[in-house]
Amino acid sequence: MIFKLTSFIRKSIMIIDGKKIRDEILEELKDNFEAIGGVILAVVWVGDDPATAKFVEYKKKVAEKIGVKLNLFEYPDTISESDLEQELKRLAIDSDINGIIVQLPLPAQINSEKIIALIPPNKDIDALGVETVMMSPVTAAIAEILKRHKINLLKNKFVVVGKGKLVGRPTAVWLAGEGADVTILDSKTEDITTCLKQADVIISGIGKPGFIVPEMVKNGAVLIDAGTSEQSGKLAGDIDSACAEKALLFTPVPGGIGPIVLAKLFQNLWKLSIQTK
Amino acid sequence: MIFKLTSFIRKSIMIIDGKKIRDEILEELKDNFEAIGGVILAVVWVGDDPATAKFVEYKKKVAEKIGVKLNLFEYPDTISESDLEQELKRLAIDSDINGIIVQLPLPAQINSEKIIALIPPNKDIDALGVETVMMSPVTAAIAEILKRHKINLLKNKFVVVGKGKLVGRPTAVWLAGEGADVTILDSKTEDITTCLKQADVIISGIGKPGFIVPEMVKNGAVLIDAGTSEQSGKLAGDIDSACAEKALLFTPVPGGIGPIVLAKLFQNLWKLSIQTK
Numbered sequence: 001m002i003f004k005l006t007s008f009i010r011k012s013i014m015i016i017d018g019k020k021i022r023d024e025i026l027e028e029l030k031d032n033f034e035a036i037g038g039v040i041l042a043v044v045w046v047g048d049d050p051a052t053a054k055f056v057e058y059k060k061k062v063a064e065k066i067g068v069k070l071n072l073f074e075y076p077d078t079i080s081e082s083d084l085e086q087e088l089k090r091l092a093i094d095s096d097i098n099g100i101i102v103q104l105p106l107p108a109q110i111n112s113e114k115i116i117a118l119i120p121p122n123k124d125i126d127a128l129g130v131e132t133v134m135m136s137p138v139t140a141a142i143a144e145i146l147k148r149h150k151i152n153l154l155k156n157k158f159v160v161v162g163k164g165k166l167v168g169r170p171t172a173v174w175l176a177g178e179g180a181d182v183t184i185l186d187s188k189t190e191d192i193t194t195c196l197k198q199a200d201v202i203i204s205g206i207g208k209p210g211f212i213v214p215e216m217v218k219n220g221a222v223l224i225d226a227g228t229s230e231q232s233g234k235l236a237g238d239i240d241s242a243c244a245e246k247a248l249l250f251t252p253v254p255g256g257i258g259p260i261v262l263a264k265l266f267q268n269l270w271k272l273s274i275q276t277k
Numbered sequence: 278m279i280f281k282l283t284s285f286i287r288k289s290i291m292i293i294d295g296k297k298i299r300d301e302i303l304e305e306l307k308d309n310f311e312a313i314g315g316v317i318l319a320v321v322w323v324g325d326d327p328a329t330a331k332f333v334e335y336k337k338k339v340a341e342k343i344g345v346k347l348n349l350f351e352y353p354d355t356i357s358e359s360d361l362e363q364e365l366k367r368l369a370i371d372s373d374i375n376g377i378i379v380q381l382p383l384p385a386q387i388n389s390e391k392i393i394a395l396i397p398p399n400k401d402i403d404a405l406g407v408e409t410v411m412m413s414p415v416t417a418a419i420a421e422i423l424k425r426h427k428i429n430l431l432k433n434k435f436v437v438v439g440k441g442k443l444v445g446r447p448t449a450v451w452l453a454g455e456g457a458d459v460t461i462l463d464s465k466t467e468d469i470t471t472c473l474k475q476a477d478v479i480i481s482g483i484g485k486p487g488f489i490v491p492e493m494v495k496n497g498a499v500l501i502d503a504g505t506s507e508q509s510g511k512l513a514g515d516i517d518s519a520c521a522e523k524a525l526l527f528t529p530v531p532g533g534i535g536p537i538v539l540a541k542l543f544q545n546l547w548k549l550s551i552q553t554k
Contacts, residue, residue: 131410133408163456169454169456172459173450173453173454176450176453176459176461177446179440179446181460181461181462181463181466182449182453183458183459184457184458184459184460185458191475198468
């Protein structure tokens with residue numbers, strides 16, 4: 001009896017394959033970028049953090065594959081704020097450059113918001129600036145999954161966990177703008193379990209490994225994990241993988257949202273490139 | 278005993294006097310507008326609805342008082358969409374005009390979104406366009422009250438009732454962007470009482486007279502009523518006035534949020550005027 005129930009539940013879970021979705025999007029982008037040619041992405045990297053090195057390497061590989069030239073601008077972590085500002089100003093007005101990414105975090109002596117504000121909106125593919133016209137790549141990745149699986153924005157109860165600038169905030173702002181029933185909270189909210197239990201869709205981006213456990217989730221929920229942290233050298237998400245058993249849809253970490261975010265970053269580059277080319 | 282308790286509760290209620298706040302803001306704006314001089318507000322009014330006539334009259338009176346020239350552009354309700362578009366395009370490029378308001382609703386033959394999209398962001402004082410850079414006047418009025426009464430955006434639980442473009446949506450988007458714990462719902466949400474009962478701050482904008490009753494509200498809540506509807510010829514809010522007894526802060530209808538919205542509209546005009554003058 002128990003076995004039967006479990007196998008029934010198992011059958012109904014959809015585990016999102018983020019790499020497959022990423023590759024589909026990149027395939028289309030490749031044709032687009034090759035058709036217009038000469039799109040250049042500037043990546044600003046201060047310091048020599050090995051985790052950042054990996055991200056940069058990954059972007060480089062993808063860029064190469066889809067016909068985008070990635071120009072890497074490397075600076076020592078001792079660079080002064082004003083020197084970095086000068087560099088950003090130069091990239092901002094360089095008409096050959098279609099997109100600018102500043103790898104975060106920046107060293108302590110530099111005010112990140114000041115630097116990010118120097119990326120002009122029409123080159124801000126990370127959608128980090130105040131005047132951005134683009135959707136944040138993480139939010140766009142989440143929207144892509146919801147759309148592919150026909151999750152109705154107006155008929156479901158959304159809970160967004162986390163209020164960070166990369167995940168929670170832009171995603172909550174997007175959902176609110178779309179007219180969704182959405183509750184926004186963070187790991188410090190008191191009655192978090194009560195809130196989560198009511199959610200049809202949970203989107204998490206707090207960066208606390210395994211914070212959301214099966215007891216907090218209702219059966220048949222859509223679980224989207226956009227929180228990534230390192231746990232004993234391995235990437236871990238906010239949502240305990242045991243929750244998958246209760247889920248209608250589940251995005252694993254790694255391999256769920258992450259790869260799609262990268263594709264959305266390049267999709268933003270594409271959208272801005274055709275505006276200026 | 279009962280009397281004593283009641284009088285204690287009564288003492289702790291703060292009923293917002295929106296007219297007083299409006300006048301304070303207008304006083305300051307008057308000095309500002311007079312200092313730069315020659316600010317012109319265009320009001321586009323299609324048809325002859327008497328309710329709209331009252332609003333236009335009110336704006337005119339205020340404009341006159343603070344040294345703004347209000348130019349009224351009146352059109353018959355039979356005007357075609359393309360003719361109205363032409364008029365808007367003319368106002369958009371007229372460099373003498375600092376702000377444009379299109380009185381809503383527009384007649385059925387006209388696509389309102391299409392018309393509103395023709396207001397350039399730097400003249401869109403109602404903040405209705407997709408690319409607006411301003412805060413919606415209703416949201417700005419709500420923010421003004423929260424700020425004046427030191428309601429912490431990060432330490433309180435907000436519930437926004439309603440998802441309309443004038444109140445709920447922009448206010449929810451603003452709160453989400455500020456990192457508040459906020460739940461957005463509308464009158465059709467199932468467990469609305471449970472949600473409202475947990476709220477430290479309720480902001481309502483659904484336009485259903487007396488929809489929120491005392492049983493739905495916790496003691497000491499901040500109650501902000503931005504819903505306005507007509508009930509037997511009188512203006513009524515979404516929040517039953519009996520709720521005031523339980524509230525820490527209460528905005529009545531009329532005389533609460535409404536007057537401040539008008540002041541915020543002219544504050545937007547001021548902010549955009551100094552950008553272009």
